Amino acid sequence: MSDSEKKISCNLTEKEASVLRNNLPVDEEIQDLAEFFKVFGDPTRIRILFLLKQGEFCVHDITTMLEMQQTAVSHQLKSLRQSRLVRYRKDGKQVFYSLNDEHIDEIIAIGLNHLNE
């Protein structure tokens, strides 16, 4: 939205407030967006994403690299799977995880950029 279109006001009428309120996405979409970003809001999951930027790894190796318990890692991988940020591939006893969204780099880059501003 260009600056010229933006409102500056205080004490909107209920009618005006209602118009602006109705411009918001529906609750479900808002909720889904929040859930999506929540996945990035945990250090362990961020570390897993950074690891997977380097390649495809099995759970055991992820556990070793993070120096965490296997169950803790599996729980977080589940969260990443459910939000479709990672994909997995089974090979015998092992399960290999890799990134599943080409925009992950982009999102993280924006975050890093913001922190350095």
Add this chain to the structure above:
Amino acid sequence: MSDSEKKISCNLTEKEASVLRNNLPVDEEIQDLAEFFKVFGDPTRIRILFLLKQGEFCVHDITTMLEMQQTAVSHQLKSLRQSRLVRYRKDGKQVFYSLNDEHIDEIIAIGLNHLNE
């Protein structure tokens, strides 16, 4: 990183694991990134960001549009301020909030995009 550079392996040696582990950003940076995304991980804050995409508003109007209590809104505005996602401007008794990072749209767009994939 191009596909050809990516590793696929399991049962890394401690040495290999250590190399990959050390490629991760330092803990503080990981932590800061997670904190940053956590701000996007709440429906109320997402709604505030969507409102502010439409213009600059005082706390009272934000409260009216969201149909929430003023203190709840103020608490969330504080979180948005601390992460420098919004800026504010005082004018008499009122405080006007607006977006403070041109990348907010971009981040949200990526999120929405991911949800529709």
Add this chain to the structure above:
DNA sequence: TGAACATATGAGCAGATATTCATATGATTA
């Protein structure tokens, strides 16, 4: 100056979340 107004802050609480422990599931191998 004091009353009214706009916003911010702190404490308390209820619900969410990350880790751990115990155990289940599924695949390989002896």
Add this chain to the structure above:
DNA sequence: TAATCATATGAATATCTGCTCATATGTTCA
């Protein structure tokens, strides 16, 4: 087939988070 290995899952717990209530701060105006 039994033992072992790799991973996943569920319950329990401690911590964190968002909201509400009470109240503080700062501004305007009578």
